Amino acid sequence: MNESLPVPRQLLDFVDGYHSFLVVGHKEPDGDCLGSQLALGSLLERCGKKVLLANPGPFDRQETAAWEQRFISSLDENGAAGLEAVIVVDCSSADRIGEIAGPISGLPLAVIDHHTSGERFGDIHYILPEIPATTMLIHALFRALELEPTPEEAQLLFFGLATDTGFFRFLSPGQHLAYTVAAELTRAGASPREADRLISTGRSLESRLLLARLLQRVEQLRDGEFLLTFQTLADEREFGKRRDSDALYRLLLAVEGVRVIAVVKEKENGCAVSFRALDDTDVGQLATRFGGGGHRKAAGAFQGEKLHLFLPRLRSALLELG
């Protein structure tokens, strides 16, 4: 059980070298992002550091809502004044942290992440795309600093690991370290049952009815190899904001013959699209064509364009896939 990820010396020196940190995560945070931010914040405090947690939000996912008050959503120049350094987690490009990027520019910055795409920023990088969750990198940092996670920290780290691996369903051969980390976290007090409860229960009935609406709206492209659906602003007014995209992805990916799914969400200022792939199609690459990014099997993008203009472009891009 001694297998663990090496942590770059520069990152350890970075943590050692400053007294006050801003820990930042990406927009629309998921369990991996929040688990990473909260556990890293707690780790830094145990090392005697001052920590401020920042996330631009919105906290639209059911399982993340309870933590919103632990984070500041924006930062002015005054707020940045006392900070010595910044650590960005689960995010490798400046646009994914929103307006927080402005006031922190010029501060020393480290990035801890596992995303493949995006324009790199920051001074120190601990970025391992083959690692399935950022919380595994935070866990490696605990080990490198010879700190045992508390039960609360272990739960946060497990929450991120369970989120990004689909409770271990998305793992491939060679990613067995995820299980080693899961075992260590469970030993440290994490409850997988509690993580599952947090991730998959407590939904409103309206959120289920919204799923039904989006399922009824699915378009099949190229004999069902590609499935496309969209959510409008009117749907959001009718059913509420709380999204449950993962349940929708699961339902769509369960359809016979499907290779790639695309789910579009109409916003006030444009359209957000999420892609998931079941085969070897690189949807990270596809998302890049729309100015976004992500992983090979899960990615997303935003376009400041009206829904009726965006959908035809999206259909063409899907049909151009091999």
Ligand SMILES: [Mn+2]
């Ligand atoms: Mn992640």
